[in-house]
Amino acid sequence: MMSKVPATVITGFLGAGKTTLVRHLMENNQGKRIALIVNEFGDKGVDGELLASCGITGCAEDAIIELANGCLCCTVADEFLPTIQSLLERANPPDHILIETSGLALPKPLVKAFHWPEIRSKVTVDGVIAVVDAAAVADGRFADSPEAMAQPDHDNPLEEVFEDQLACADLVLLNKTDLLHPDTVAQVHQQVAQDLRAGIKVVRTSKSAIDPRVVLGLSAAAEDDLAARPSHHDAEDGHDHDDFTSFAIALASIADIEALEERILDAIATHDILRLKGFLAVEGKPARAVIQAVGTRLERWFDRPWKSDEVRTGHLVVIGRTGLDRAAIERAIGG
Numbered sequence: 001m002m003s004k005v006p007a008t009v010i011t012g013f014l015g016a017g018k019t020t021l022v023r024h025l026m027e028n029n030q031g032k033r034i035a036l037i038v039n040e041f042g043d044k045g046v047d048g049e050l051l052a053s054c055g056i057t058g059c060a061e062d063a064i065i066e067l068a069n070g071c072l073c074c075t076v077a078d079e080f081l082p083t084i085q086s087l088l089e090r091a092n093p094p095d096h097i098l099i100e101t102s103g104l105a106l107p108k109p110l111v112k113a114f115h116w117p118e119i120r121s122k123v124t125v126d127g128v129i130a131v132v133d134a135a136a137v138a139d140g141r142f143a144d145s146p147e148a149m150a151q152p153d154h155d156n157p158l159e160e161v162f163e164d165q166l167a168c169a170d171l172v173l174l175n176k177t178d179l180l181h182p183d184t185v186a187q188v189h190q191q192v193a194q195d196l197r198a199g200i201k202v203v204r205t206s207k208s209a210i211d212p213r214v215v216l217g218l219s220a221a222a223e224d225d226l227a228a229r230p231s232h233h234d235a236e237d238g239h240d241h242d243d244f245t246s247f248a249i250a251l252a253s254i255a256d257i258e259a260l261e262e263r264i265l266d267a268i269a270t271h272d273i274l275r276l277k278g279f280l281a282v283e284g285k286p287a288r289a290v291i292q293a294v295g296t297r298l299e300r301w302f303d304r305p306w307k308s309d310e311v312r313t314g315h316l317v318v319i320g321r322t323g324l325d326r327a328a329i330e331r332a333i334g335g
């Protein structure tokens with residue numbers, strides 16, 4: 001019998017370190033041909049673009065497939081299945097498939113898709129890896145405030161997505177431990193462990209750095225034990241995305257990047273933006289700048305020189321709870 005191609009689903013809330021993990025796994029591919037399917041919330045992809053410029057040796061151009069716009073777990077039949085099928089039909093099919101889901105996606109409906117007769121005999125879910133932002137957990141990002149708990153019928157979409165991702169995991173990476181005191185890491189570890197199925201291991205990481213042999217080759221066949229992976233959305237057919245929203249801000253070349261950074265941080269704090277990321281053109285700089293913000297933590301670096309035929313403009317993708325004041329954020333950041 002032909003052996004099935006293993007597929008690893010990488011889940012984890014917005015900004016937890018999924019793309020960082022994917023990059024690490026692709027850089028340390030140990031000669032394996034790895035293909036990546038990446039899906040983001042919002043119609044302007046950043047992760048695929050960032051990885052495309054990775055310069056990893058052995059990482060072929062066509063190794064990265066971006067499914068932008070929409071939620072992978074809800075567009076499974078239309079987009080995901082044909083993509084997997086076309087990967088498998090390649091002259092040189094991958095040895096391993098990585099699937100990076102958006103930070104707001106529920107992993108379970110995606111894993112369920114592996115039951116489809118067209119792919120069931122050819123691919124198996126080797127494992128669901130949940131990446132956790134330990135600093136965000138320590139900040140109480142996913143927990144309810146006492147005031148919210150007191151509300152009748154309250155629900156917390158952040159907490160539900162976070163818990164669904166953990167409940168489906170075969171392995172958890174407790175990431176960003178570099179940002180916390182070891183005692184806090186231990187507390188967060190304990191807290192996260194409570195939401196896991198019995199026997200699921202938590203590995204502490206910084207910058208998602210982990211030996212690929214720990215993450216790949218779990219042989220979990222997750223599609224065969226879905227019943228053991230509880231979800232807040234089990235009673236529903238799909239899930240709606242009304243709880244979260246996303247939009248992109250176009251920016252012309254920036255003269256003063258420090259000033260822009262301050263405006264971004266102010267906007268994040270004022271409007272409770274969950275995630276902001278994108279690219280910028282900076283006047284007088286030959287390279288493209290990357291901006292990454294998770295909550296109020298912001299990173300910026302230059303990733304690659306602009307190509308001669310590229311238009312030097314930027315865009316920032318903003319993600320938050322529904323109700324974000326787009327016009328006000330655009331005004332605040334646009335300056």
Ligand SMILES: Nc1nc2c(ncn2[C@@H]2O[C@H](COP(=O)(O)OP(=O)(O)OP(=O)(O)O)[C@@H](O)[C@H]2O)c(=O)[nH]1
Nearest residue numbers: 014015016017018019020103176206207208292299
């Ligand atoms: N300090 C610290 N920063 C990290 C760590 N891992 C990732 N980051 C940073 O966190 C930000 C988000 O990382 P990503 O890998 O893009 O996160 P993601 O989960 O792919 O984000 P989304 O796809 O938007 O959900 C980037 O600025 C990373 O450099 C870590 O362990 N420690």
